Amino acid sequence: MAPRKGQQIFQATLELLATRGYEGLTVEGVAERSGVNKTTIYRWWPSKAALLAAALVETDLLAMETPDTGSLRKDLEALVHGMIALLTQPPAADVAVAALGAAVHHPELATAAQHFFADRLARETAVFDRARRRGELRDTADPMLIMDLLAGAVWLRVVFRGLPLDDDFAAAAVAAVLDGVA
Amino acid sequence: MAPRKGQQIFQATLELLATRGYEGLTVEGVAERSGVNKTTIYRWWPSKAALLAAALVETDLLAMETPDTGSLRKDLEALVHGMIALLTQPPAADVAVAALGAAVHHPELATAAQHFFADRLARETAVFDRARRRGELRDTADPMLIMDLLAGAVWLRVVFRGLPLDDDFAAAAVAAVLDGVA
Structure with a gap:
């Protein structure tokens, strides 16, 4: 579940985490980078920890395909x-x-x-x-x-x-x- | 290899790491906590990373016994x-x-x-x-x-x-x- 522009929000979240660390990750920074209003982000995720949890599972960047090779x-x-x-x-x-x-x-x-x-x-x-x-x-x-x-x-x-x-x-x-x- | 009071130095190093994180770990803090002169510590280890590396391997706190049970x-x-x-x-x-x-x-x-x-x-x-x-x-x-x-x-x-x-x-x-x- 995610608002429109969910992938942009997730990508901005993960880029900020990778470049600035968890301390440097802020919802304000994600809003600025993704072009999504801060209050919209807070409506979906009450904290940066919740936002990051959603981003890790739902981002296309870390998407996992389940193999089915036959063995x-x-x-x-x-x-x-x-x-x-x-x-x-x-x-x-x-x-x-x-x-x-x-x-x-x-x-x-x-x-x-x-x-x-x-x-x-x-x-x-x-x-x-x-x-x-x-x-x-x-x-x-x-x-x-x-x-x-x-x-x-x-x-x-x-x-x-x-x-x-x-x-x-x-x-x-x-x-x-x-x-x-x- | 370690100076006299090596175990006190290692213990102070690891306690500071555990309580204050790596950012909060300083050679000055280790000197104060272990009662060993700062210059003595620097003579053995040129940086806090080197001190921590030695502490991890040589401390009694994390000592590992190699089992020999017969199987x-x-x-x-x-x-x-x-x-x-x-x-x-x-x-x-x-x-x-x-x-x-x-x-x-x-x-x-x-x-x-x-x-x-x-x-x-x-x-x-x-x-x-x-x-x-x-x-x-x-x-x-x-x-x-x-x-x-x-x-x-x-x-x-x-x-x-x-x-x-x-x-x-x-x-x-x-x-x-x-x-x-x-």
């Missing part, structure tokens, strides 16, 4: 490639890393990060439902755990270790989780 | 329990989350996070060496990837999803990676 392995590899792009390719990476980093420090933003990941998991559910129907998953397998392992590994390698991801990373990470390393 | 599964579960404690139990969690969150925004701090994770991986290597000798790991298994999957999942679940970790999380995450979910 769980290829679907998961496609999802990992998507996460790598999200965290390494500007302008999406500037926004995603700034937003997720800020969520660590600002409790009112934590909800935005939670919505973002919940929304992603809801979209990823189709991958796991199809995999179950094809008999590609153990009955006990937990989709949230699988996505946390894969997305967490990308975050840790890119953001915390600061190491480049080679072309094989997605296939290796998915193979570890699907096939096991033991 | 890779139990060793990895112990490591995951250690990561969960690191990210959820104060005062270590306040420090670890503040430092890792700040590393996202401050390029000069990224090196501190990289040292922290490289130091951990060096300590974890013994676990994988023993597992290989016992025949518990595939030849192709990559210790860094395994630790990134596990540590990343803890970070994502605790910090980004904001969800509590139940007692079974460590066992479930380790089982997924060792045995595979397919």
